[in-house]
Amino acid sequence: MTSLGQNRNNIIIGGEVDIILKKDQPTGKLTHGKVARILTSSSNHHRGIKVMLEDGQVGRVQVIYPKFPKINGVEYQEGLT
Numbered sequence: 001m002t003s004l005g006q007n008r009n010n011i012i013i014g015g016e017v018d019i020i021l022k023k024d025q026p027t028g029k030l031t032h033g034k035v036a037r038i039l040t041s042s043s044n045h046h047r048g049i050k051v052m053l054e055d056g057q058v059g060r061v062q063v064i065y066p067k068f069p070k071i072n073g074v075e076y077q078e079g080l081t
Helices: none
Strands: 018-020 030-038 050-053 059-066
Touching: 018 050
Parallel strands: none
Antiparallel strands: 018 030, 018 059, 030 050, 050 059
């Protein structure tokens, strides 16, 4: 299975993600935040692209949350009512 967090092209500045911090690798605990910087220079990494969150925490991306367009200030998900 390929994770979207392994490909640098899937990660955008300001996007919401879950990362795994180095200290949390044994437990698998995820940390949620918004991407401030992408630290991995290669196009992909088998353990996840390393990012810095807006609060300064650094870890590897495990989950990427989709961004939906806003219509009149409300997030719009096509096909969902």
